[in-house]
Amino acid sequence: MTLLDELSGFEFEEAVASLFRAHGYEDVAVADRIADEGRDVTMRDGDVAYVVECKHTDVVSRPVVQKTHSAVATYDHDGPTRGMVVTSGRFTGPAESYAEGLRDAGDPHPVELVDGDDLRELGEAVGMDLYNGRIEIVCEETLPVGEPGLAVAEAFEDVENAPPRAALPAPETSVVYRPVVDVEAVTRATFETSVGVIHRIDRRDHIVVPAEEPAATSPAPDLLELTGVEPVALDAARDRHGGRVERFDGTEADYREAAAELLCAALETTVTYTGDNNVTYQRECRPSPDDVDVRRARPLYVPRVEAAVAPGEYEHGLVYDAAGPRRVVRRDAVRRCVHCADGEGPYTYCDNCGSVSCETHTRIERLTGEPVCTGCAVTAEFFLDTKYFFDEDNAAAFRREYEAMPFYRKPLENPRLVAAVAAAVVAVVLAAVALL
């Protein structure tokens, strides 16, 4: 047999519930049952209600089918009601004959039998691997990777003096496909005290739950804008961009649970109300996971792309989550100063060395008038001011220009000094006028 055997009875019921959810049954719920070894799964298909008995045992015999039949007959539902017995093992001959007998007699409450082989087929049909012990999520869709070269080129558009798109080398790219579950849920809760209803929740939420771990600790709100993009086949994306695929570490039931917990935490609020005695009270209103109905839990991969180019001596990279042309940037080493890392924009590209610099670390080359960074520039003093050059040759060329300047032009090489002198002259003149 398979690793399906390693599931506990409880996990088996959760797995069966996930399976039927994936097959489009509605209101699938694992219900507690009192004083019984198992728990029922109940669900709906249109107006037909199903009561499902789960048996994680090797052999299921006639009494189980019989008991399920009476449970169906007494189930409270306005409409057709059917039974189902699902086992990871097999049914005995008498169990099968009993179910056949109900069907042949046109019983209003027939009981379908689903054995281990059927179960595996049902699982495969919806991409659930029932051979892996945990009914793990097999996901074949990813958001599109997009064009890493374009992403880097667009980042460079925010950098002054940067090389044009066509002049940038093709980026070094790596992709990791990270699992998420895209969840839609409806939460309904009413909070009452002795003075009546103080708070009501009735809302639909859409959240993205990171799925590298079974119990996500926080949703990823910034990925919401990506999940609107149409996914593509994971295989096709990997054929084109390569990349590693990270595993879903939990079952669908784990992520549904995690999503419900996350929503409960997010929707918790403190309500202030006045009691009958005119005293003001405060109460924490937090919905319980039972108030959350997870309508959809779509597993999906989100490509995390690392792309870097080195047009000069420096490498400039970008790390982002991608959905075709949409991106959520995680690390930006394009719009960043290589000299101080925390300097603010605007950023300027230095053609001389290939670095990107903040305003503090950018100068104007005195000879050519182009930007040059303080990291690579050659400096020289002219009229008590520091000038910056691409190299010694440019510095020497400018020295010759400077020597040839008329004497009244040279002070213009130090505008701050000129301004200070002018201010001093004005002050002296004003003082002189005042003395008159």
Ligand SMILES: [Zn+2]
């Ligand atoms: Zn800087």
Ligand SMILES: [Zn+2]
């Ligand atoms: Zn430079």
